[in-house]
Amino acid sequence: MSRTRSTSDVLVIGGGIIGLVTAWRAAQRGLRTAVADPEPGGGAARVAAGMLAAVTELHYGEETLLGLNLDSARRYPAFAAELAEATGHDVGYRACGTLAVALDADDRAHLRELHALQTRCGLGSEWLNGRECRRLEPMLAPGVRGGLRVDGDHQVDPRRLADALLAACERAGVVFHRAFAERLTVVRDRARGALLADGHEVDADQVVLAAGSLSGRLAGVPDRVLPPVRPVKGQVLRLRVPPAYAPFLSRTVRAVVRGSHVYLVPRENGELVVGATSEELGWDTTVTAGGVYELLRDAHELVPGITELPLTETRAGLRPGSPDNAPLLGPSALPGLHLATGHYRNGVLLTPVTGDVMAEALTTGALPDEARPFTARRFSPVHLEHA
Numbered sequence: 001m002s003r004t005r006s007t008s009d010v011l012v013i014g015g016g017i018i019g020l021v022t023a024w025r026a027a028q029r030g031l032r033t034a035v036a037d038p039e040p041g042g043g044a045a046r047v048a049a050g051m052l053a054a055v056t057e058l059h060y061g062e063e064t065l066l067g068l069n070l071d072s073a074r075r076y077p078a079f080a081a082e083l084a085e086a087t088g089h090d091v092g093y094r095a096c097g098t099l100a101v102a103l104d105a106d107d108r109a110h111l112r113e114l115h116a117l118q119t120r121c122g123l124g125s126e127w128l129n130g131r132e133c134r135r136l137e138p139m140l141a142p143g144v145r146g147g148l149r150v151d152g153d154h155q156v157d158p159r160r161l162a163d164a165l166l167a168a169c170e171r172a173g174v175v176f177h178r179a180f181a182e183r184l185t186v187v188r189d190r191a192r193g194a195l196l197a198d199g200h201e202v203d204a205d206q207v208v209l210a211a212g213s214l215s216g217r218l219a220g221v222p223d224r225v226l227p228p229v230r231p232v233k234g235q236v237l238r239l240r241v242p243p244a245y246a247p248f249l250s251r252t253v254r255a256v257v258r259g260s261h262v263y264l265v266p267r268e269n270g271e272l273v274v275g276a277t278s279e280e281l282g283w284d285t286t287v288t289a290g291g292v293y294e295l296l297r298d299a300h301e302l303v304p305g306i307t308e309l310p311l312t313e314t315r316a317g318l319r320p321g322s323p324d325n326a327p328l329l330g331p332s333a334l335p336g337l338h339l340a341t342g343h344y345r346n347g348v349l350l351t352p353v354t355g356d357v358m359a360e361a362l363t364t365g366a367l368p369d370e371a372r373p374f375t376a377r378r379f380s381p382v383h384l385e386h387a
């Protein structure tokens with residue numbers, strides 16, 4: 001294998017949307033930036049539905065994460081416009097809102113709890129009875145018992161987002177190495193680049209580990225520094241709404257059916273995305289009959305008319321899960337190595353804020369206030385002992 005070498009200010013390991021937005025923003029700040037990924041623009045974003053669901057995916061104990069999610073949601077309109085201006089790509093940002101509904105008494109109790117939490121957090125969410133839900137979305141099942149109208153949870157098309165970020169990086173002069181990073185280079189206790197699977201060596205002053213669910217297993221990263229990230233499988237379906245059936249749904253519709261989350265995300269181009277399973281099965285990305293069956297069964301209970309629609313795609317992706325469901329951002333315990341990973345269910349939503357805070361960390365060495373609670377320090381043994 002031939003050994004070639006190049007040098008950059010920043011090497012980003014991983015070319016999914018988080019790696020790409022970091023590279024784009026770093027290049028905009030004048031840093032010579034490279035990305036290592038065999039297939040940049042790929043990864044979990046090619047599977048994700050693209051809900052910007054800060055309010056409807058709120059969970060107890062995640063109020064700090066909520067702050068970051070809302071911050072990123074607020075950045076989306078300007079971020080989408082800037083990407084469109086820079087590349088000519090429309091990322092499908094659609095301010096359509098979301099309706100979270102309940103099918104039985106248990107689901108309704110769950111939604112009532114969520115509504116109380118949302119209200120305590122000062123979030124916009126309105127309780128509707130079943131008839132009001134169906135007035136908004138006439139395709140809903142007659143059995144829908146009530147729901148939450150959340151006008152602030154929107155959507156973007158993650159595939160178009162990934163394509164736009166790739167184009168933006170290319171235009172900003174980011175260098176792409178189309179190979180896996182095999183090993184982090186560490187010289188005198190400092191990250192100095194990486195050796196790639198094709199034999200190329202990249203020297204860099206700073207390295208960003210943004211490899212999604214693979215971030216926890218890069219060779220060369222000391223054990224104490226490896227981010228505690230694991231893969232959480234999500235199976236997702238894509239259907240098509242023929243023009244004769246349009247408008248099928250006008251906003252994202254979601255529910256918890258017998259404890260499982262199901263959501264239907266309608267795009268303006270007629271695509272209807274139905275997701276998602278949540279499975280802890282390592283790096284398995286098999287689409288299973290059981291996964292497809294459960295998604296269709298639950299989606300059919302919500303919106304019976306989906307059985308008429310062509311099923312165009314089934315696919316599984318891996319969310320990068322972290323121990324507290326929040327991302328790891330900024331400097332790690334190894335000088336020269338930054339983290340931008342562990343975004344779990346919120347990778348698409350957190351893309352704008354991640355790019356901004358990582359660029360700040362790479363240029364100034366410090367994270368802005370909004371990202372400070374999300375450093376890897378919170379998982380270090382010393383910090384946990386004193387927490």
Ligand code: GLY
Binds near residue numbers: 053057275319344346
């Ligand atoms: N945020 C949606 C999902 O992870 O399935």
